[in-house]
Amino acid sequence: MWRSLVTGNPMLIELKRMGRRMLGSGGLRPLGIVVSVLILALWVFILGLARAYELEPEMFAWFELFLFCLLIPPFLYTSIAGEKERKSWDILLVTPVSSAQIVAGKFFMGVAAIMVISVLFSGLMLVGEASLPPYDPWRVVRFQVFAGSFALVVAAFTLLASSWAKRSVAALATVYTALFVSLAVLPVVFWTIVDPLYHGYESSEVYETVFFLHPFVAFDKLAGRESTYGGLFEIAWYVGLTAFFLLWTRHRIRGSVRRKFPGAAR
Amino acid sequence: MLEVQNLHKTFGDLTAVNNLSFSLKPGDVFGFIGPNGAGKTTTIRMLATLLEPTAGNARLNGVDILSDPMEVRRRIGYMPDFFGLYDDTKVWEYLDFFAAAYQIGKKQRPEIIDSVLELTDLTTKRESFVQTLSRGMQQRLCLARCLVHDPTLLLLDEPASGLDPRARAELKELIAELGRMNKIVIVSSHILPELADFCNTIGIIERGALLAFGPVKDIMKQVQPTRVIRIRVLDGVARALELLQAAEHVKSAEPGEDNVIRVQFTGEVEHQADLLEKMVRDGVRVVDFREEEIDLEDVFLRITTGAVH
Numbered sequence A: 001m002w003r004s005l006v007t008g009n010p011m012l013i014e015l016k017r018m019g020r021r022m023l024g025s026g027g028l029r030p031l032g033i034v035v036s037v038l039i040l041a042l043w044v045f046i047l048g049l050a051r052a053y054e055l056e057p058e059m060f061a062w063f064e065l066f067l068f069c070l071l072i073p074p075f076l077y078t079s080i081a082g083e084k085e086r087k088s089w090d091i092l093l094v095t096p097v098s099s100a101q102i103v104a105g106k107f108f109m110g111v112a113a114i115m116v117i118s119v120l121f122s123g124l125m126l127v128g129e130a131s132l133p134p135y136d137p138w139r140v141v142r143f144q145v146f147a148g149s150f151a152l153v154v155a156a157f158t159l160l161a162s163s164w165a166k167r168s169v170a171a172l173a174t175v176y177t178a179l180f181v182s183l184a185v186l187p188v189v190f191w192t193i194v195d196p197l198y199h200g201y202e203s204s205e206v207y208e209t210v211f212f213l214h215p216f217v218a219f220d221k222l223a224g225r226e227s228t229y230g231g232l233f234e235i236a237w238y239v240g241l242t243a244f245f246l247l248w249t250r251h252r253i254r255g256s257v258r259r260k261f262p263g264a265a266r
Numbered sequence B: 001m002l003e004v005q006n007l008h009k010t011f012g013d014l015t016a017v018n019n020l021s022f023s024l025k026p027g028d029v030f031g032f033i034g035p036n037g038a039g040k041t042t043t044i045r046m047l048a049t050l051l052e053p054t055a056g057n058a059r060l061n062g063v064d065i066l067s068d069p070m071e072v073r074r075r076i077g078y079m080p081d082f083f084g085l086y087d088d089t090k091v092w093e094y095l096d097f098f099a100a101a102y103q104i105g106k107k108q109r110p111e112i113i114d115s116v117l118e119l120t121d122l123t124t125k126r127e128s129f130v131q132t133l134s135r136g137m138q139q140r141l142c143l144a145r146c147l148v149h150d151p152t153l154l155l156l157d158e159p160a161s162g163l164d165p166r167a168r169a170e171l172k173e174l175i176a177e178l179g180r181m182n183k184i185v186i187v188s189s190h191i192l193p194e195l196a197d198f199c200n201t202i203g204i205i206e207r208g209a210l211l212a213f214g215p216v217k218d219i220m221k222q223v224q225p226t227r228v229i230r231i232r233v234l235d236g237v238a239r240a241l242e243l244l245q246a247a248e249h250v251k252s253a254e255p256g257e258d259n260v261i262r263v264q265f266t267g268e269v270e271h272q273a274d275l276l277e278k279m280v281r282d283g284v285r286v287v288d289f290r291e292e293e294i295d296l297e298d299v300f301l302r303i304t305t306g307a308v309h
């Protein structure tokens, strides 16, 4: 199982291809490297700012959550719909590669992107944390696990959208719309419609209950050390949702084969 | 052996493939010919286990495409009528990926990749990116991809379309080589002459139905029950004509320029030999005596316009 999905998964070529896409290939490679160096320089600069001005790690945390919502979908939206567009999908389906291997391979692409962002932000947050005693690096680790698990949900959902969409642009639009509606529109609707009904502080409790999976709500609790089991509750939810979306994606892929060919699903 | 039995596919009201049955043996290079929309791609996709037949079945070496498609997939190489390559990979990486997908061990892969690259004449392009290859090379890379797992059956959908004449000639040579390697090769095209010279079996499909199937020669005969023999004599055309018109199996004999007589002949090759012998014995000085090649395009048109059946 581990071998077929992880170490021996032929779909890992996706990681190499993603690296190329990010750093460019052939003539575009120098450009990709320049951009990466610029990002690193910016990172060092902010690191310096964080040291000099004692920036709170929370600030970075908010920004990181926002970046995950913004940057993870573009990594993955073409992963299945794009193969259909370029017509390589059929070629992949006639090989004995299993649907689980396809989903896992594509998903690792997202995981790799999440890890890069996570490492960059860990550095910033550790510096921020160090400037605000008491120094507690575990807080940073706990937050990275929390934010990472939320990012996994975004990645898995993007894959699912990509397996539904006929055109990859539609998948990207779907993911951004879903994120925008659930993370911004619904809370605003709550505060404008539900809040006046409650007169006062109870409404924020209701809000926290209804939006307990909203990463910013959950993060507030995590930062205020109010969350149950140090955020483990939300992390478990995120991991569960991720698994749900991945299984659903796999079901979609198998379904598209099975509908065409009853015995072909694997 | 590939046995196709009553393969049938409908899309709503449209019958795309109508009760197709035929069988092919190793070494057969089968030219699957028909105009656009005839049902070639649909048939090939069904054989490739990508499209479920409405009815009918096919078996490859006894393995059923309906009940055991996974096993069939291991034994077929499918080249669709589009490239579907990954531009951002190197040639060897692309092949390595498919070798891995076909569960070929890491250690055996380099050797296999080398051999398919050599077969498709891409050895020098090993480290190149797919996007830098010419159309003909990309087409050969697609073919190389189909070969990494040493399939029994190759399904090539319109492989020659969009290639320049030179690339087309190279591709033909390559396909003929696959036949010599004892694979079953199905090559589709909407242009008959493109295939006739290297296929040993031909099937003509129109509106989903197989109008003709068999060795190239047999199909010709089916189309033209009479053969044309072109005879050139040194002199005495009138006497030769007289003799020919009286001979057995001769439907008609018409004189042309340069002492050439075109004979519509209904007999077999033995009768043809008898005719030549008789002419020579009767003192006609024969310079040339041979069967005229039939125009393949003409055969195709005659079959698909309903001149036969």
Ligand SMILES: Nc1ncnc2c1ncn2[C@@H]1O[C@H](COP(=O)(O)OP(=O)(O)O)[C@@H](O)[C@H]1O
Residues within 6 Å of the ligand: B011, B014, B015, B016, B034, B035, B036, B037, B038, B039, B040, B041, B042, B043
């Ligand atoms: N998925 C589909 N849905 C509906 N009709 C289709 C589909 N695929 C093919 N057809 C129809 O089936 C017929 C045969 O098509 P095809 O097999 O692609 O022909 P060919 O490859 O010989 O040009 C055409 O009339 C085509 O429009």
Ligand SMILES: [Mg+2]
Residues within 6 Å of the ligand: B037, B040, B041, B042, B081, B157, B158
């Ligand atoms: Mg076609």
